[in-house]
Amino acid sequence: MNATDGLAVRDLAVNYGPVRALRGVSLEVPRGDVVAVLGGNGAGKSTLLRAISATLRFQRGGISAGEITFGGARLSGTAAAAVVAKGVVQVPEGRRVFARMTVEENLRAGALGVRDRRGTAKARDRVLALFPVLAERAGQRAGLLSGGEQQMLAIGRALMARPKALLLDEPTLGLAPMMATRIAETIREINAQGTSVLLVEQNAALALALASRAYVLEVGEVVLSGPAAELAASDEVRRRYLGITADEVTGRPAVTRPSLSRWSA
Template sequence: MATLEIRGLSVGYGPVRALRDISVDVPDGAITAVLGGNGAGKTTLLRAVSRTLGFHRGTGTGTVRFDGRPLEGLRPAQVVAAGVVQVPEGRQVFARMTVADNLRAGALGARGGRTETRAALARVHELFPVLADRAHQRAGLLSGGEQQMLAMGRALMAGPRLLLLDEPSLGLAPLMAARIAETVQEINAGGTSVMLVEQNAAIALRLASTAYVLDVGEVALHGPAAELAASDEVRRRYLGVVDEEAAADAEAATRRRRTLSRWSA
């Protein structure tokens, strides 16, 4: 069963079409990855789900349903209250506020009361112990990896059933990116579905059960993540794996061209 169902979604920013008639499912309890190059429409897809397109002067058509309920017409705060929370690209923590205040801000959209908020905070501190250690430190003084933890922790304070993650490993050292990936798995194991937009295709395909590849606003490929990871096209374009036979053919062709150019000189 799909927690999130997107059908026939098209989005534009003025005359620019960012998404063209795409359909995506996020199964209940799963991690679904969305891959693609810069400008493919990945972030726009998340904005369409979280209903934040209007903040970026975007407009869209199509249907987005969460647990069978249409999200069209809802305000972003209502989407959060329904259980869908986005962690934006670039972390976007409140730099002048303390870590504790950032987390409290995330709880403003929570569906439950004080008991649920305390439980959410305990869970965040369990996942990210450094946030408890630095509760009274200003968020702007944290490292990039710690700010990413804070951004994710702030989103978890709202008690999401679907977490939208936009490029969580962007700009992070490999070791920190691996730690963030492990935490995404822990969050998912706790019952939260995840829609993961990630520039690191190797991490995304390892975490996800299903994946979609966007190309200039359209779904170019989709299927089980393991199958896409084994696809020659995905391996070449997104995993940096070179087809040795093709590379050898290209090198031989280059040598032939050089030989011909010498003879024709």
């Protein structure tokens, strides 16, 4: 794995005023990979994505230590629009489509600031191929779409900026299982088309099925990281994030998994 090739977060600390939300967080998203970040409410998952997308200041937060780079170039310290221009685009938590604007206008908003008209037309074709329902609803107000369709629109809007890396904040939250599965399939497809993905999810089973590596955040720190398949098999992750009871866990033969690295101070 080449640290200068993909997205790299090193020793990141983030505060909201006196509240420290992240400390000593390091992670990497190698180019072309899907990397998952798991963790409970308030663990700092959204804060991590906001730090990468340079949108912390809109929440009165700021980076107090550490560095974020993409393809070797510094993202931390630049403006949100510059991060998008470098190819890193976030789909925020809670979808946040422009409800009173049409589907088409929402998509166009995703390409604001992109000068390359042919590139934008190609991006639009890609989005409508991924989500045909958005073509059917092009003239409809976004607020009238179902939750799943709004999530598709939010992802589609982000893809209009032609990201090299996509940051997804709980894309399946509140969706019915079938819709969550569809979103997961789409994330896989977007990745297969060459876009790296940093996926924040509370649905650990879904995230670990998609990702090659995963990190577990607890109270602002990385407490566990490793290959997704190994995390999915670890007793701690099974118990805490996959809803498997202690009895079921102890019923399994003990396996040592040396490549999982545990954070320690």
